[in-house]
Structure formats: structure tokens, C-alpha cells
Amino acid sequence: MKxxxxxxxxxxxxxxxxxxxxxxxxxTVASNGDFWKDYPADISLKRKPGKxxxxxxxxxxxxxxxxxxxxxxxxxxxxxxxxxxxERLFGIYDYLKKHNRAVVLGAYGMDWYWVKTCSxxxxxxxxxxxxxxxxRTNADAVREQKDWMGTAKERLNREIAxxxxxxxxxxYEYWVCYKDVFKDKTTFIPFPIKPQGVKPKAKGxxxxxxxxxxxxxxxxKGTDIMLKAAEAVKANYxxxxxxxxxxxxxxxxxxxxxxxxxxxxxxxxxYTPAMNALLAMSKGIICVGGGEEExxxxxxxxxxxxxxxxxxxxxxxYDSLKRLATMPDDEIMSLKRxxxxxxRRHHDYIKVAQQYADFYVNILSRKDKxxxx
Numbered sequence: 001m002k003x004x005x006x007x008x009x010x011x012x013x014x015x016x017x018x019x020x021x022x023x024x025x026x027x028t029v030a031s032n033g034d035f036w037k038d039y040p041a042d043i044s045l046k047r048k049p050g051k052x053x054x055x056x057x058x059x060x061x062x063x064x065x066x067x068x069x070x071x072x073x074x075x076x077x078x079x080x081x082x083x084x085x086x087e088r089l090f091g092i093y094d095y096l097k098k099h100n101r102a103v104v105l106g107a108y109g110m111d112w113y114w115v116k117t118c119s120x121x122x123x124x125x126x127x128x129x130x131x132x133x134x135x136r137t138n139a140d141a142v143r144e145q146k147d148w149m150g151t152a153k154e155r156l157n158r159e160i161a162x163x164x165x166x167x168x169x170x171x172y173e174y175w176v177c178y179k180d181v182f183k184d185k186t187t188f189i190p191f192p193i194k195p196q197g198v199k200p201k202a203k204g205x206x207x208x209x210x211x212x213x214x215x216x217x218x219x220x221k222g223t224d225i226m227l228k229a230a231e232a233v234k235a236n237y238x239x240x241x242x243x244x245x246x247x248x249x250x251x252x253x254x255x256x257x258x259x260x261x262x263x264x265x266x267x268x269x270x271y272t273p274a275m276n277a278l279l280a281m282s283k284g285i286i287c288v289g290g291g292e293e294e295x296x297x298x299x300x301x302x303x304x305x306x307x308x309x310x311x312x313x314x315x316x317x318y319d320s321l322k323r324l325a326t327m328p329d330d331e332i333m334s335l336k337r338x339x340x341x342x343x344r345r346h347h348d349y350i351k352v353a354q355q356y357a358d359f360y361v362n363i364l365s366r367k368d369k370x371x372x373x
Contacts, residue, residue, distance in 0.1 A: 001360060002026045004068060004100070007077030008034040008041065009108050010275035011251070012170065015192045019353025030068070032083055037251045043067065047083040058084060061092065069099035073360045075168075077106045079157040086152035093160055102363050105160050107169040107178050107186075112157035115148045117177040124173060126312050128220060128269050140220030166363045168356070171272045172298045187359055188298055192349035193278045200284030200336030203262050206242045207325050207332075209234070210261035210285075212254055212276060213247045222268020222312060226288075229317035230265060233325055240325045261285050262332065263324060268312050271295050278347055281306065281339035286332070288320055299346045306338035 003020060005013040008031035017027040030043035043064065047057040061082065068074070074096050082089060097103050107113070118129035125132065129141050148154055161167060161178070167186040169175035175188040209230050211223060218224045227245065234241045246257045258264060258280055266277035266289025273295075277287045291307025308324065310316040324332070 019349035192352035
């Protein structure tokens, strides 16, 4: 198949592309590298700051449109698949739909269905927008609600979801938001991770805890709370704990800092580990974050439990880190080995790419049958 992966979140498309290429498919990645993270792309869609940056990107996109035609599959990372206003993306989406065989929408992060479902229906015990039946009122969550509800972004998301040929969710939470509305074309496929081929490193004298901070989304993702808990554990157990913080650094720098760690703190309001946590786990680093039973259930994992699951509170994070700080070394090593095995079983990028390829083939077969009727 000839496949275009348009947009990027946390290296999902770049990694998926490598897996699909290993299976013999022709793949092009066009993206902005996920902003400052600077992930690789075959066609760069980076935007310069300001209004002129938007105009420049729009002109570049239209000049490139002939390169975005003739694909069997075009997969969008998100309804906002380019750094342009939603109003600009309607026409680009229509062009992609017209000049390619099939379009797939990725349910990988922030979009209208995520905001609406978590803010109104609340099927999850907690999320970026709710704790139980109470709405979160932090500024980041309120801003996202205003940005997506009753706006051009909502209209764009709903149009693409209605008209596209398939929807693929990368986390349990996002699958929940789409599965009932689009049950005939929504599937869940785990995120792809390249095996690191490493054995877990033994813990040194101190437990090395690592956290990555994106300043603009710290409160929204809960890393502000996790950082405070980690700092308190370090202060109370200085002889047992080290803490390293990476703040809005390029991915290559982030990964280098992470590699020296025993533990990574992930998103506080998640049920599941996302790309950064999964990459860390593939290196034998223990994830403290989302590890709810729904996460294990959707991938049919009945044996491994490598993730230190926390509920969205300071005390839960503090208690979990305290337990790790005082845990015997053999138990730490067991969790590290389980982390590697977990990613090998469920997130190997070639296995995941095959799941995507199967999904794409089913979409194309269904379309061909409909055209023959």
C-alpha cells in the first residue's frame, strides 16, 4: 500500500511509518515534528511564528498538495492535522478525501469528542476534564473546552469523523469516546514502540526519578502535582532518591536524560501509558502514572502489571514513590523486566504496524465492495 501519515504526536506517525516500511509498504510522513519535540518527517510542515507564519505555511501546503494525492490511505493525526486554523483545514480535508482512496482519522489526543465526552457524558472515573462527576476548573481544561466546543474545531472534527473511512484510537480513553458513536468504523490499536534490545539496569544507591515538564500543559496533565510529590519524597528520603526534571526540551535531549532513570512520572489523569512512558518502559524504566485495569483489559493482558497506577491526587503519587523508594532491589528489577516484556508483547512497532495494515486493508476492501454494489 501507499500510505500518507499527516501530522505528528509524540513520534506515533514516525514510528508507525518505520514499521509499515518494514512490512513492505510505501510511507510518507508529513508533519511539523510535533513542535519543539522535532520528530523526523519526510515532508516538513513546520510553521514560523505569527500571522505571516500562517500565510507562509498555507502557501507551502497548497504548493505541496500534488504530493498528497494518489495514496491508498491518508491518516490524519488529529482533526487539527496541520498548524492552520480549522477554517483553513476544511478545504484541505475535502481535497485529500477526493484525491485519495481512503482517509483514516487518528483518535490520539485532544479533539471535540474527547472534550465533549469527558465534560458531559463522563464515562471515565477521571480524565483531563473531570474527577468523578465534577468538572475540573483549571485554566488549561477551561481553555480547551472553549477552544473546541461550539467552534470551527468542533465542526471540523465532526465532519471528518462522519465522513472518514476509519477511526483508530491509540489509548483506551480515546476509544471510549468514539466507539459508541462510530462503532462500525472505530478500532483500538496500541501505540508503536521500537524495541530497545536492552536489559534493565540495576538500581544504584539511589532511586533515580525522572519527570518531563511541558510548561504550557503542566497543570492540565498533572505534572505539577507529580513534581511536588516527587520533590517531597526526595526531601524526606534524600539518601534514597534522586530527581531529574526535563522542561520543554527537544526529544533527543529528553530521551538522553530519561535513559539514566529508574522511574518515569507520566500523565496523572490517564488510564494508560502513552508514547513517552511506553518508550521508557521499553528501556526497563518503571512508569508511575496510568495503569488502570481497563488498560490491561483492552489488550488482553492478564499476567503483567508493570505500571505503578496512581489516582489523580498528590497523596497517591507521594505514596507510590515512597513505596518505590523503600522497595527491595529485587522487586524493582522485577518491575523493570515486566516493563520491557509489556512493551514487547503489545507495542512492538512491527506488530502494531501489521494491525494498522490489516485495518487499512479491511477499509479498502469494504470500499471496493460498496463501489461494486
